[in-house]
Amino acid sequence: MARETYAALQAKIEKEINKLQKKAEVLQTKRRKPVISSIIASMREYDITPEEIIAAYGAGKTARAPAGRRKAGPAASRPANAAKRAVAPKYRHPQTGETWSGRGKAPRWLAAEEAAGATRDSFLIKE
Numbered sequence: 001m002a003r004e005t006y007a008a009l010q011a012k013i014e015k016e017i018n019k020l021q022k023k024a025e026v027l028q029t030k031r032r033k034p035v036i037s038s039i040i041a042s043m044r045e046y047d048i049t050p051e052e053i054i055a056a057y058g059a060g061k062t063a064r065a066p067a068g069r070r071k072a073g074p075a076a077s078r079p080a081n082a083a084k085r086a087v088a089p090k091y092r093h094p095q096t097g098e099t100w101s102g103r104g105k106a107p108r109w110l111a112a113e114e115a116a117g118a119t120r121d122s123f124l125i126k127e
Contacts (some may be wrong), residue, residue: 060112091123 004012037097038074043053091101100107114120 089125091120092125093123 087101087103090102091100091110098109100110
């Protein structure tokens, strides 16, 4: 029995992967058909138009991503190209001018001042 080369073995594995991916797509298509039929039946029963569905789908802020494309974590509902919003500072140290938004763990300067007896409210930025 001849020993298979790495390239031949890799090609064989990739061929098997492609075959399994096609089987998975066929299975997904079969599973989706009854769901789509049920949705269409409900739309007809309640006289819902496709435009109403499109409007409702677009209005949902937490629209679900297609299967297999879901992200984990809090950024999952935010579009990939959306930038994080900067949060205005809520607290400021009067001597150093350092600021803190009030989110997350308190900075060292604030923790030190609180340990020395100052209240957090005394560092609030008044506008």
